[in-house]
Amino acid sequence: xxxxxxxxxxxxxxxxxxxxxxxxxxxxxxxxxxxxxxxxxxxxxxxxxxxxxxxxxxxxxxxxxxxxxxxxxxxxxx
Numbered sequence: 001x002x003x004x005x006x007x008x009x010x011x012x013x014x015x016x017x018x019x020x021x022x023x024x025x026x027x028x029x030x031x032x033x034x035x036x037x038x039x040x041x042x043x044x045x046x047x048x049x050x051x052x053x054x055x056x057x058x059x060x061x062x063x064x065x066x067x068x069x070x071x072x073x074x075x076x077x078x
Contacts, residue, residue: 014023
């Protein structure tokens, strides 16, 4: 049996217990925590990929900015 699997006897005992509602909330909390961990991991991965993409483009953007600045100065006669 894995860590999260519960034996049928333990499940029956929990359902019949006065604490059944508490067990339900605890289970729901565990499920919600797992879902949030997955969403956080996915968001972190997307952010890392976006940062890496921007860092790869930085030299091109710097060159483009420098060229644009020279063009402006040339046009105004400086």
